Amino acid sequence: MSSENVTYPGGLATLSERHNSRRAPFDFGAETLPPLDVDLAPLKATIVTEAATKKQKGEKRSSWATKRRAIAEEFIGNTELAYLNALLISNLRKSDAPEQTAPLFLRIWAEEHEHLIEALDIRWKVSAVSTFADHGNTDVQRQVGQAMRMLFGMMKLYEYERLYSGFDPQTPYGFARKIKAKLPLLMDPFSLRWGGLDANILAPVWELAMTDPGIAPLANHLMEELNHDHGGIFRRLKRMKEVYLKLKDNS
Numbered sequence: 001m002s003s004e005n006v007t008y009p010g011g012l013a014t015l016s017e018r019h020n021s022r023r024a025p026f027d028f029g030a031e032t033l034p035p036l037d038v039d040l041a042p043l044k045a046t047i048v049t050e051a052a053t054k055k056q057k058g059e060k061r062s063s064w065a066t067k068r069r070a071i072a073e074e075f076i077g078n079t080e081l082a083y084l085n086a087l088l089i090s091n092l093r094k095s096d097a098p099e100q101t102a103p104l105f106l107r108i109w110a111e112e113h114e115h116l117i118e119a120l121d122i123r124w125k126v127s128a129v130s131t132f133a134d135h136g137n138t139d140v141q142r143q144v145g146q147a148m149r150m151l152f153g154m155m156k157l158y159e160y161e162r163l164y165s166g167f168d169p170q171t172p173y174g175f176a177r178k179i180k181a182k183l184p185l186l187m188d189p190f191s192l193r194w195g196g197l198d199a200n201i202l203a204p205v206w207e208l209a210m211t212d213p214g215i216a217p218l219a220n221h222l223m224e225e226l227n228h229d230h231g232g233i234f235r236r237l238k239r240m241k242e243v244y245l246k247l248k249d250n251s
Contacts, residue, residue: 025096029062033087036100040108043081044115050076052083081112082119089124089131102135106214113217122225126152129218140212144219147205152222158233169231172240175247190237192244198234202226 008014052072059065067090075083088105091097109116109128117125130152132145159169167173183189190197202223209219229235 020095023093023095025094026064026067026091027062028064028098029060031062031064031068033091033098033101034084034104036103036107038104040081040112043084044079044112046080048072048075048078048080048083052076079115079119081108081115082124084108085116085120085128086124089127092131092135105131105135106137109218110214117218117221122222125218125222129215129222132215137214138212140208141215144205144209144212144215147208148219148222151201151205155232159231170235172236172243175240175244192237192241193248198237202234 010017053069053076055065055069068087071086071090072083075086085105085108088101088108091101092105116128120128126148129145130149132141133149134142134145136142136145162169165173206219206223209223210216226232226234
């Protein structure tokens with residue numbers, strides 16, 4: 001098979017190269033992350049100011065200092081603990097990080113999940129649950145993290161591509177223009193009347209997440225957010241099913 005007939009010429013090697021191309025560890029210079037036993041109470045009570053985005057007097061140039069200041073721009077007015085969560089995640093995306101990084105990430109989510117869920121926007125909460133995939137403390141945390149990373153990642157790809165259809169995320173497709181075509185990889189068509197694929201995707205992950213107190217609050221919150229969101233493929237399928245059943249019942 002020629003390279004013109006594949007999506008990723010080079011296969012796994014090419015994908016791995018892309019995946020690892022931005023995973024070089026930060027150069028911290030003289031800096032470091034807070035210790036594992038850092039007191040979290042002051043971090044909850046302290047607000048990030050614009051000063052965190054500026055180079056400090058005597059600060060040495062390093063890739064970490066540059067990244068730290070860039071992240072601070074997103075957290076002005078938020079708490080230092082929410083900011084710390086982002087700093088830890090940024091390091092855990094790299095191929096290596098200071099030894100306290102993963103344990104501290106797990107600690108703040110175990111001890112301060114209520115504060116973090118309240119303080120973080122949805123994007124950083126998705127980033128947090130995805131971080132459990134590689135750094136969870138238990139098999140359940142890693143399994144749930146991996147499953148939710150795949151779920152939200154595929155939703156992002158699909159929902160972005162769908163924008164080119166001319167429809168916004170809240171608008172389901174109609175039935176008049178459905179074409180007869182085979183799905184990729186010989187997949188069976190989804191049944192609007194009887195199909196349970198959506199439940200088969202979501203329920204096992206949600207149920208598994210609820211068995212582990214370290215990831216349950218965050219995973220449950222994100223699943224509830226997904227359930228209440230007015231857009232997205234799951235809500236559109238629900239609305240399409242409702243219309244489809246009405247049409248069939250009246251035919």
